[in-house]
Amino acid sequence: MKKYCRCIFILLSCLAFNSFAAVILQYHHVSDDTPASTSISPLQFEAHMQYLADNSFRVVSLSELMNSIRKQQPIPDKTVAITFDDAYLDILTQGKPILDKFNYPFTIFINPGIVEQNSEHYLSWQQLKAMADEGVIIANHGLNHDSLARIPEGISEAQWLEKQTTLLINAEKIIEEKTGQSWHYFAYPYGEYTPAIQQWITQNDFIAFSQKSGAVGLATDLTTVPRFPASKPYDQLTSLRDKLHSLPFTMTLNSHHAKTIYEVNTLKSVTFDVIVDDFNKSQLNCYVSGIGRQEIQWQGNKSFTINFNAPLPIGRVRANCTAPSISNPGRYYWYSKPWFILKEGHQWYSL
Numbered sequence: 001m002k003k004y005c006r007c008i009f010i011l012l013s014c015l016a017f018n019s020f021a022a023v024i025l026q027y028h029h030v031s032d033d034t035p036a037s038t039s040i041s042p043l044q045f046e047a048h049m050q051y052l053a054d055n056s057f058r059v060v061s062l063s064e065l066m067n068s069i070r071k072q073q074p075i076p077d078k079t080v081a082i083t084f085d086d087a088y089l090d091i092l093t094q095g096k097p098i099l100d101k102f103n104y105p106f107t108i109f110i111n112p113g114i115v116e117q118n119s120e121h122y123l124s125w126q127q128l129k130a131m132a133d134e135g136v137i138i139a140n141h142g143l144n145h146d147s148l149a150r151i152p153e154g155i156s157e158a159q160w161l162e163k164q165t166t167l168l169i170n171a172e173k174i175i176e177e178k179t180g181q182s183w184h185y186f187a188y189p190y191g192e193y194t195p196a197i198q199q200w201i202t203q204n205d206f207i208a209f210s211q212k213s214g215a216v217g218l219a220t221d222l223t224t225v226p227r228f229p230a231s232k233p234y235d236q237l238t239s240l241r242d243k244l245h246s247l248p249f250t251m252t253l254n255s256h257h258a259k260t261i262y263e264v265n266t267l268k269s270v271t272f273d274v275i276v277d278d279f280n281k282s283q284l285n286c287y288v289s290g291i292g293r294q295e296i297q298w299q300g301n302k303s304f305t306i307n308f309n310a311p312l313p314i315g316r317v318r319a320n321c322t323a324p325s326i327s328n329p330g331r332y333y334w335y336s337k338p339w340f341i342l343k344e345g346h347q348w349y350s351l
Contacts, residue, residue, distance in 0.1 A: 022060075022217075028084060030098075044235050048235070051237055057080045057244065066207055066225075069220055088123070091108060112143055112175060138179045188211070193260060198223035201223045207225060214335055242332065287320050289313070315341060320334065
């Protein structure tokens with residue numbers, strides 16, 4: 001009887017935990033005429049929004065979702081937030097009419113320094129203010145879209161972050177002056193960050209959004225909030241469906257494996273500590289960009305190691321680990337870990 005009650009308790013706990021989940025979608029351009037790697041066609045974007053409507057997803061503002069996590073309040077299942085990086089004009093001309101059709105809120109992460117260049121390809125302050133007045137969240141993407149992880153030679157990390165603090169706060173002040181909004185939300189340019197930058201984000205009282213994949217839950221680290229890229233080549237509805245039904249896969253790493261920057265041929269393996277146990281170990285799969293599926297070696301019930309089957313390629317690399325949920329058949333836990341692999345001599349790859 002005791003064993004039966006314990007099983008029921010574990011099952012109910014898993015079901016409760018899984019209800020505290022949401023997904024954030026990341027877009028850039030909504031256009032047929034912009035670079036494919038950062039674009040989704042208006043037709044396909046509308047198909048995404050129609051899928052959300054047809055399948056009873058609850059699309060909320062980013063602020064509502066972040067407030068739930070900060071206050072540790074329940075997140076209804078099938079909750080979605082929509083975000084755009086960069087203040088491209090086609091977000092207004094081609095994306096917003098579709099979003100308005102469905103009455104969906106959304107967020108735009110902008111670079112004030114780029115907006116002020118008055119390029120015909122970017123939104124103006126007047127346009128951004130008008131959208132802000134309609135309820136669109138305008139958030140911080142850095143003053144000029146510079147990677148925070150790329151520290152110039154001749155300057156210490158502490159000096160670099162001190163300089164970046166000035167730029168970050170300046171960008172936030174400009175956004176507030178121009179739009180009346182100041183959310184202290186920040187999207188990492190190029191998705192590049194380090195553990196030191198994560199600490200810096202906390203010290204400056206910001207929530208930071210990454211470009212790694214995964215669902216969002218009450219245990220999400222607010223210095224690296226995951227978002228699913230939903231533009232090409234990830235724009236097909238079959239791919240979107242799996243992402244929208246994903247569950248947060250909570251894992252931790254020790255200080256060494258939490259690093260994100262490595263010189264090529266120096267990172268050979270990584271060990272993850274798993275918090276979630278609502279899956280069968282034999283069904284866990286991890287894929288690393290550029291080198292494919294990896295063999296998993298379990299260290300007891302709570303940790304596993306990947307010994308990479310080939311050198312990690314130079315550039316932005318990600319491991320995506322997924323496992324089907326026991327308590328929610330047809331749904332997958334999803335975890336993503338990014339690495340930024342430098343050339344020999346610790347030289348950065350091109351952006």
